[in-house]
Amino acid sequence: MNATQPFGACYADVYDALYADKDYAGECDLIEEIFARRAAGRVRSVLDLGCGTGRHASLLAQRGYDVLGVDRSPPMIERAQAAGDAAKYAVADLRTFRTDRRFDAALMMFAVLGYQLEDADVIAALRTARTHLVDSGLLLFDCWYGPAVMHQRPSDRMKTAETPDGPVRRKARSSLDVSGRRIRIAFDVERGVAGAVERSRETHEVRFFFEEDIERFLSASGFGLVRMGVMPEFDRGPDESTWNVLVCARAATMMGA
Numbered sequence: 532m533n534a535t536q537p538f539g540a541c542y543a544d545v546y547d548a549l550y551a552d553k554d555y556a557g558e559c560d561l562i563e564e565i566f567a568r569r570a571a572g573r574v575r576s577v578l579d580l581g582c583g584t585g586r587h588a589s590l591l592a593q594r595g596y597d598v599l600g601v602d603r604s605p606p607m608i609e610r611a612q613a614a615g616d617a618a619k620y621a622v623a624d625l626r627t628f629r630t631d632r633r634f635d636a637a638l639m640m641f642a643v644l645g646y647q648l649e650d651a652d653v654i655a656a657l658r659t660a661r662t663h664l665v666d667s668g669l670l671l672f673d674c675w676y677g678p679a680v681m682h683q684r685p686s687d688r689m690k691t692a693e694t695p696d697g698p699v700r701r702k703a704r705s706s707l708d709v710s711g712r713r714i715r716i717a718f719d720v721e722r723g724v725a726g727a728v729e730r731s732r733e734t735h736e737v738r739f740f741f742e743e744d745i746e747r748f749l750s751a752s753g754f755g756l757v758r759m760g761v762m763p764e765f766d767r768g769p770d771e772s773t774w775n776v777l778v779c780a781r782a783a784t785m786m787g788a
Contacts, residue, residue, distance in 0.1 A: 537646075538583070541731035543606035545699045545722055547584055548692040554763075555586040558640065559594070561763050562587070562671060565779055566636060569757055571667040578634040578663050580625040580656065581643030585611025585618060592618035601628050626655035633665050639672035642775075645737040648713060650748075653738075657752035664782040670754060673762045673777045677712065677741035682771035685714050697723035713738045745778055754780040 538546075566574040575597055579588040582600030584607050592598045598618040602608050608622050621628070625639075626647070637660040647653045660670050685705035692699045699722040706715045716735045721728060742759060749756050761767045762775035769776045 537733050537735050538602075538604040538607055539731075539733065540606040541729070542718070542720060542733050543584070543604060543610055545692065545694065545701075545720060546607070547586070547610070548694045548699055549690060549701055550586075551692060553586075555590055557763060559587060559590045561765060561777075562591070562638065563594070565671060565765065566669065569779055569781075570636065570669050571781075572635070574635040574669070576632075576634040576636070578632075578637040578660070579618075580628070580637060580639045580660060581641075581646070582611060582620065583607050583641065585614060585620065587638060587640050588618040588620070589614045589616045592616050599630075599632070599634070601625055625659055626652055628659055630663065632663065634663055634668065635665060636669045636671070637664055639670075642674055642737055644672050645674050645713075645739065646735070648711075648736055648738050653748050654751050657748055657754065661753040661782055666782055666784055668782045669757075670780045670782065671777065673775055674745075675714070675737065675739035676769050676773055676776045677739045677744070678771050679769070679774045680707070680714070680739045681709070683774060685716075694722070711738075712740070712744075749778075749780050753783050755783055757781050 577591055577596050577598045579598060579600040582588045582602045585600050588598045588600035593616060600611055600618055600620045601623050603624045605622050608620050611620050644653060644656060647656045685707055687705060688703045690701045702719045704717045713736050718733045720731050746756055757779040759776050759778045761769050761773045762777040765777055
């Protein structure tokens with residue numbers, strides 16, 4: 532069995548198949564609804580930090596937005612670029628990524644912020660978003676909600692997906708680190724390749740957040756919290772039953788160096 536870093540080539544190959552049931556179009560509908568209701572002006576340009584294989588970026592580009600997707604995984608970016616749409620992509624760590632461009636809105640979707648495990652990493656990622664936003668620009672990100680994680684607790688799961696080469700099976704074994712506010716997930720993936728069975732393993736650590744954490748990190752990074760709601764029922768407030776929350780924040784006047 533091959534052990535790789537998170538979002539390596541083997542996992543990237545089957546990522547879209549494993550998440551074929553994820554409602555990216557519905558999530559983009561929600562993103563656009565929040566843009567329309569909460570943005571100070573019309574949103575034309577979007578920075579997608581931690582874009583993965585570019586599913587949000589691609590759909591938003593098809594809807595007329597000027598989109599730049601950033602991800603530190605070259606295999607994931609390769610698959611995003613293969614779509615051949617109008618979105619542009621860059622391989623970079625979202626904590627340190629810098630460009631001269633400014634955007635009307637920024638995204639960190641699908642628990643991207645949760646992969647920033649230390650406080651300094653969270654703030655660095657949020658400051659990247661702030662650095663590239665116009666004043667009053669919107670930041671949207673989803674994350675795992677601490678009260679729900681503590682109440683429900685993570686469990687082991689098995690998922691199967693179909694690909695042109697045959698079925699892919701992924702077993703996820705999870706453990707909870709309460710003091711570190713994170714979940715450690717060991718993914719074992721089995722798939723058919725050229726008539727043989729290939730097995731790989733990745734270990735992911737994902738942080739979860741409480742509301743006071745989110746407010747503290749946003750304030751330290753030049754943002755004000757607009758609203759935190761359930762993902763995808765954004766108008767509903769989170770509780771112990773809602774594992775995923777969506778956060779909308781607004782960029783404050785440009786902070787000093």
